[in-house]
Amino acid sequence: MGNTGRLLRTWAMLMSLSLAFAIVADATRPTRLSHVALLLVGVVAVLKARLVLADYLGLRATPTALAGFSTAVVAIIALVVLSFEFPVSLFARQ
Amino acid sequence: MRYESQNIAKIYWYGALLIFAVQVVFGLIGGTIYVLPNLFPTDLLPFNVVRMIHTNALVVWLLLGFFGAAYFLIPEEAEREIHSPFLAYVQFAIFFFGALAAVAGYLFHIYADQARSYLEQPLWVKLGIIVAALIFLFNISMTVLQGRKTAITNVLLLGLWGVAIFFLFSLYNPANLSVDKMFWWYVVHLWVEGVWELVMASILAFIMLKMTGVDREVIEKWLYVIVATTLFTGVLGTGHHYYWIGAPGYWQWIGSVFSALEVVPFFGMVVFTFAMVWKGRRDHPNKAALLWSLGCSVLAFFGAGVWGFLHTLSSVNFYTHGTQVTAAHGHLAFYGAYVCVNLAIMSYAFPLLKNRAPYNQVLNMLSFWLITSGVVFMTVTLTFAGVLQTHLERVNGIPYMDVQDQLGFFYLLRLGAGAVTVVGVLLFIYSILVPREQEAIAPTSLTTAPAE
Amino acid sequence: MRREEVVDISTAVVDEDGWGPLSGLPGHPLMWVLIASELAVFGLALLGYAGARLHDPIAFAAAQDHLDRLAGVINTAVLLTSGFFAALAVDARARGRRGAARLRLTLAAALGVVFLVVKSVEYSRDLAQGFDIDSGGFFTIYFLITGFHALHVVLGIIILAIVLRFDSPGNYETGASFWHMVDLVWIVIFPCLYLLR
Ligand code: HEM
Ligand code: HEM
Ligand SMILES: [Fe+2]
Numbered sequence: 001m002g003n004t005g006r007l008l009r010t011w012a013m014l015m016s017l018s019l020a021f022a023i024v025a026d027a028t029r030p031t032r033l034s035h036v037a038l039l040l041v042g043v044v045a046v047l048k049a050r051l052v053l054a055d056y057l058g059l060r061a062t063p064t065a066l067a068g069f070s071t072a073v074v075a076i077i078a079l080v081v082l083s084f085e086f087p088v089s090l091f092a093r094q
Numbered sequence: 095m096r097y098e099s100q101n102i103a104k105i106y107w108y109g110a111l112l113i114f115a116v117q118v119v120f121g122l123i124g125g126t127i128y129v130l131p132n133l134f135p136t137d138l139l140p141f142n143v144v145r146m147i148h149t150n151a152l153v154v155w156l157l158l159g160f161f162g163a164a165y166f167l168i169p170e171e172a173e174r175e176i177h178s179p180f181l182a183y184v185q186f187a188i189f190f191f192g193a194l195a196a197v198a199g200y201l202f203h204i205y206a207d208q209a210r211s212y213l214e215q216p217l218w219v220k221l222g223i224i225v226a227a228l229i230f231l232f233n234i235s236m237t238v239l240q241g242r243k244t245a246i247t248n249v250l251l252l253g254l255w256g257v258a259i260f261f262l263f264s265l266y267n268p269a270n271l272s273v274d275k276m277f278w279w280y281v282v283h284l285w286v287e288g289v290w291e292l293v294m295a296s297i298l299a300f301i302m303l304k305m306t307g308v309d310r311e312v313i314e315k316w317l318y319v320i321v322a323t324t325l326f327t328g329v330l331g332t333g334h335h336y337y338w339i340g341a342p343g344y345w346q347w348i349g350s351v352f353s354a355l356e357v358v359p360f361f362g363m364v365v366f367t368f369a370m371v372w373k374g375r376r377d378h379p380n381k382a383a384l385l386w387s388l389g390c391s392v393l394a395f396f397g398a399g400v401w402g403f404l405h406t407l408s409s410v411n412f413y414t415h416g417t418q419v420t421a422a423h424g425h426l427a428f429y430g431a432y433v434c435v436n437l438a439i440m441s442y443a444f445p446l447l448k449n450r451a452p453y454n455q456v457l458n459m460l461s462f463w464l465i466t467s468g469v470v471f472m473t474v475t476l477t478f479a480g481v482l483q484t485h486l487e488r489v490n491g492i493p494y495m496d497v498q499d500q501l502g503f504f505y506l507l508r509l510g511a512g513a514v515t516v517v518g519v520l521l522f523i524y525s526i527l528v529p530r531e532q533e534a535i536a537p538t539s540l541t542t543a544p545a546e
Numbered sequence: 547m548r549r550e551e552v553v554d555i556s557t558a559v560v561d562e563d564g565w566g567p568l569s570g571l572p573g574h575p576l577m578w579v580l581i582a583s584e585l586a587v588f589g590l591a592l593l594g595y596a597g598a599r600l601h602d603p604i605a606f607a608a609a610q611d612h613l614d615r616l617a618g619v620i621n622t623a624v625l626l627t628s629g630f631f632a633a634l635a636v637d638a639r640a641r642g643r644r645g646a647a648r649l650r651l652t653l654a655a656a657l658g659v660v661f662l663v664v665k666s667v668e669y670s671r672d673l674a675q676g677f678d679i680d681s682g683g684f685f686t687i688y689f690l691i692t693g694f695h696a697l698h699v700v701l702g703i704i705i706l707a708i709v710l711r712f713d714s715p716g717n718y719e720t721g722a723s724f725w726h727m728v729d730l731v732w733i734v735i736f737p738c739l740y741l742l743r
Binding site for chain 2: 564565566568575576579580586587590591594679680682686687689690
């Protein structure tokens with residue numbers, strides 16, 4: 001039964017993190033998020049992805065695979081978040 | 095060799111080698127025309143005909159080679175004779191006659207002028223090819239169905255059925271040029287970046303199985319992973335040809351993303367062959383076959399994987415489309431993947447088929463290095479030419495022919511490298527066909543030789 | 547159906563081994579090849595998105611504002627809950643409770659259908675506003691990525707249905723792994739496309 005308990009905990013955490021998303025990112029609908037909000041959204045996404053990898057996909061039992069997949073997810077999300085901090089003026093065509 | 099019907103492979107490979115020679119000689123003629131446009135009378139031997147023979151002969155002999163490989167390895171894998179050797183010879187006669195007739199026809203300017211490279215055969219030749227393919231599929235499928243089924247034969251059959259099915263698209267020639275190109279790529283791309291890759295992987299797996307002594311279970315797992323990634327990336331990777339032909343714009347995304355990942359199966363094959371050779375540590379006397387196999391995976395990785403990736407993102411291809419960069423990639427990819435895999439299985443099988451333990455192994459390996467340096471050098475010069483062409487023509491907007499005038503030096507270098515390639519090819523054919531009294535590598539030295 | 551009849555594609559292959567590092571993962575090893583490939587595809591697409599957005603951040607932000615973020619949040623909850631039931635189903639099946647496993651897997655699939663319904667409502671609103679896959683810029687990428695993901699939801703539901711029919715513990719693991727991958731992909735693409743701006 002231990003497994004069910006853990007899954008339930010995971011699910012509850014995923015739900016609250018999703019709610020956190022909604023609050024951080026959606027409340028006031030600014031056209032752009034603040035730096036802090038951008039970072040928070042990224043962190044929350046990574047945390048959720050890790051929970052799914054570890055408990056839903058069961059990679060908690062194989063730490064190497066968990067580390068590998070987590071790194072990939074972190075890299076993707078980090079690059080996308082970072083792109084929002086990129087000084088666009090350097091990049092945009094005149 | 096354990097089965098009588100494996101001998102069928104010989105005739106296919108003789109045919110293949112003959113056409114291989116024709117193919118590279120016509121390449122050389124084409125390369126000469128680039129440098130000396132007026133050397134050959136243009137009404138008798140125009141460049142487009144030379145080019146057509148060069149590319150069509152390439153596809154035809156590679157297919158003949160695949161047929162031969164199938165007839166060689168299927169009896170051993172299925173543990174039974176080929177269902178009908180007679181049909182196999184009939185198939186050869188039809189196919190080979192069709193190929194020769196097509197080449198002869200090209201010289202007399204008889205071809206399907208639909209601007210579809212590789213598929214210029216007149217309709218009746220195409221139909222002949224299809225009949226031959228049906229005979230072939232019937233023959234090998236019956237053999238496999240009645241015999242032992244292995245991952246290698248399953249993948250090989252899947253690949254060869256795919257080859258035939260996709261060829262059917264060559265019969266459909268819609269009037270709308272965009273649609274026409276889409277269907278053309280269904281044949282050409284889904285061949286070389288789909289089903290041919292499966293054929294290549296299964297032949298390599300067979301060679302690894304025989305030469306390294308690694309367990310079949312392990313080899314099969316690799317094969318499955320390679321097949322899975324090939325199909326996953328290659329099918330939607332077709333989109334990298336849809337960027338500028340009038341297909342919807344979203345193909346730029348689909349093509350870029352999926353074709354970028356096409357590198358994965360090619361890289362997988364490199365890791366596979368090296369891991370097996372390293373793990374096996376069995377000193378197989380046929381060093382030449384091993385050299386061709388390892389060379390195959392590595393050169394395919396560079397030609398298809400690296401040189402393919404170079405221009406596969408739509409933002410890059412926007413500039414390089416149809417320049418010499420493409421020709422550079424076409425040469426190294428076709429050579430590394432499909433020429434090498436054919437020469438690898440021939441190098442492995444011919445000594446067995448001819449029951450000739452010593453054979454011209456050193457000459458064979460020399461030919462590997464000659465052909466490989468020739469093709470790699472051609473690739474490099476064409477890449478330089480292509481980059482320059484891209485910049486002058488696509489960025490600076492200088493007219494096509496003015497740019498070509500500035501590339502003459504590279505075409506001269508390409509011609510030289512091409513000549514080396516042709517010499518290497520002739521040497522390979524000699525090493526395979528002509529017997530030798532004594533092997534240059536003494537059998538005793540084999541135990542100390544490193545396994546690459 | 548008797549137990550022996552169940553076709554189990556998972557253990558049949560795993561037991562021979564030869565899968566190396568893949569053999570320790572739950573479900574069929576080739577499913578993990580697929581999962582890795584899918585992540586690579588969606589990952590590359592998102593990087594492409596980030597690059598394309600930099601070329602025209604203002605237009606992208608304007609387009610993004612047309613998305614229904616609430617629908618996205620709801621769908622996140624739906625998928626994660628569905629994944630929860632799928633995980634419970636695997637757990638139940640492993641302990642031999644076939645009936646309970648079936649019920650949970652059916653619930654998981656049903657929530658997948660709910661996801662698709664919400665998504666189609668969203669799509670129809672987008673289309674009504676005149677945005678489609680040919681609009682270029684943000685909307686082309688948005689439709690490609692979310693559409694490709696939705697296709698996987700459809701495929702996942704089909705796979706879950708197949709697992710319900712051939713319900714060995716190994717097949718449960720394999721099918722659920724695919725389903726969780728679809729979850730995982732959504733968790734990554736949703737914030738990138740809807741929230742970050
Ligand atoms: C063994 C495998 C391959 C072979 C034999 C091959 C061969 C060729 C050939 C002959 C062409 C020229 C077609 C024409 O326009 O007439 C071509 C085009 C192209 N190939 Fe490959 N290829 C292979 C694999 C790949 C891979 C893996 C990639 C990507 C990573 C790739 C990317 C491309 C692209 C983008 C073009 C279009 C070039 C242009 O726009 O002009 N190829 N290939
Ligand atoms: C193993 C050897 C060879 C292979 C696999 C091969 C393959 C090919 C392919 C696939 C193409 C079409 C490229 C495209 O559409 O982009 C081609 C064209 C061509 N090849 Fe080769 N080739 C080989 C040897 C040679 C040699 C030895 C020469 C001699 C110089 C040569 C000269 C040419 C020329 C001149 C073209 C036409 C290029 C154009 O239209 O601008 N090839 N070859
Ligand atoms: Fe292609």
